[in-house]
Amino acid sequence: MTAASIDLKGLIAAVADVIAAHADELTDLDRAIGDGDHGLNMKRGFEAVRADAAIAEKPLPDALKAVGTKLVMTVGGASGPLYGTLFLALGKELPAEPDRASFAAALTKAVDAVAARGKSEQGQKTMLDVLYPVALAFAADRSMAEIVTIAEESAVATKPIKATRGRASFLGDRSIGHVDPGARSSALIVRAVAEVIGGAA
Amino acid sequence: MTNVGIVIVSHSPKVAEGTADLVRQMVGEEVQLAWCGGDPGGGLGTSVEAIMAAIDRAWSEAGVAVLVDLGGAQTNSEMAIEMIGEPRSGKIVICKAPIVEGAVVAATEASSGAALTEVVAVAHELAPANERG
Numbered sequence: 001m002t003a004a005s006i007d008l009k010g011l012i013a014a015v016a017d018v019i020a021a022h023a024d025e026l027t028d029l030d031r032a033i034g035d036g037d038h039g040l041n042m043k044r045g046f047e048a049v050r051a052d053a054a055i056a057e058k059p060l061p062d063a064l065k066a067v068g069t070k071l072v073m074t075v076g077g078a079s080g081p082l083y084g085t086l087f088l089a090l091g092k093e094l095p096a097e098p099d100r101a102s103f104a105a106a107l108t109k110a111v112d113a114v115a116a117r118g119k120s121e122q123g124q125k126t127m128l129d130v131l132y133p134v135a136l137a138f139a140a141d142r143s144m145a146e147i148v149t150i151a152e153e154s155a156v157a158t159k160p161i162k163a164t165r166g167r168a169s170f171l172g173d174r175s176i177g178h179v180d181p182g183a184r185s186s187a188l189i190v191r192a193v194a195e196v197i198g199g200a201a
Numbered sequence: 202m203t204n205v206g207i208v209i210v211s212h213s214p215k216v217a218e219g220t221a222d223l224v225r226q227m228v229g230e231e232v233q234l235a236w237c238g239g240d241p242g243g244g245l246g247t248s249v250e251a252i253m254a255a256i257d258r259a260w261s262e263a264g265v266a267v268l269v270d271l272g273g274a275q276t277n278s279e280m281a282i283e284m285i286g287e288p289r290s291g292k293i294v295i296c297k298a299p300i301v302e303g304a305v306v307a308a309t310e311a312s313s314g315a316a317l318t319e320v321v322a323v324a325h326e327l328a329p330a331n332e333r334g
Contacts, residue, residue: 076240
């Protein structure tokens with residue numbers, strides 16, 4: 001995988017498509033334990049990213065930063081700054097010509113930045129419960145298919161967790177038994193990205 | 202304006218505007234006051250862009266105290282302050298306080314010419330002890 005080999009326009013379209021296709025599911029998950037706007041918010045954000053054709057023309061690190069800024073400005077809700085920070089930090093940490101090792105290091109730092117932004121950690125029923133295992137698997141040279149499986153299993157594994165961060169934490173024990181919407185959207189994005197990058201590799 | 206400015210950030214534009222009305226009734230025009238509410242699509246939520254604009258409207262060299270309601274309003278406000286950047290970001294503080302009561306006491310304190318740290322301190326006294334930062 002090299003930065004030049006990544007089809008950025010295709011990557012953005014794939015992520016926007018998967019979010020749009022699952023917007024209702026994300027909203028339903030959020031309605032159960034949050035405020036019921038995650039699907040709509042994420043769809044609005046990634047459609048805004050897709051609509052800005054200039055983003056895909058930029059070098060990878062700058063494009064990621066532009067994606068982050070766009071998400072911050074358009075998503076609304078806490079997921080805007082959280083996903084925005086993920087992409088902003090990833091863009092900031094990546095060298096111009098990243099290889100797998102530098103990408104893995106940047107991804108880990110970007111997930112740490114999300115944790116800092118949300119004042120959260122793994123195990124609190126959030127997107128971090130998917131992003132940390134994914135970053136770890138990526139750093140451990142696991143295949144894209146394995147990473148997709150890890151992401152999806154990690155999202156499902158948020159179901160029995162009691163939320164202690166975010167709106168779902170207001171529900172206490174009643175948050176148990178529902179998949180976290182942020183964990184689910186993270187897993188969806190990982191799958192879309194892996195399919196595009198995996199296909200190019 | 203030499204008094205600390207006050208910004209109210211709610212998920213609901215009605216809550217934000219109503220809180221601002223209460224503050225105006227208490228302190229008149231003695232403090233710069235701005236509010237925002239609603240997400241970029243017009244639904245319930247908060248918008249980083251709108252928060253940055255509200256901070257601009259309430260801006261004072263003495264600083265700005267921001268009152269927020271639910272978690273997303275705080276996260277978005279933190280992001281907005283970071284994007285405004287230094288040196289102004291160092292003079293913007295998010296209060297850990299209930300939004301309505303916090304806005305009223307912070308604005309009342311600000312209208313007396315109190316410094317930003319004092320304005321924030323009176324608002325923080327309203328927060329439950331376990332939530333004070």
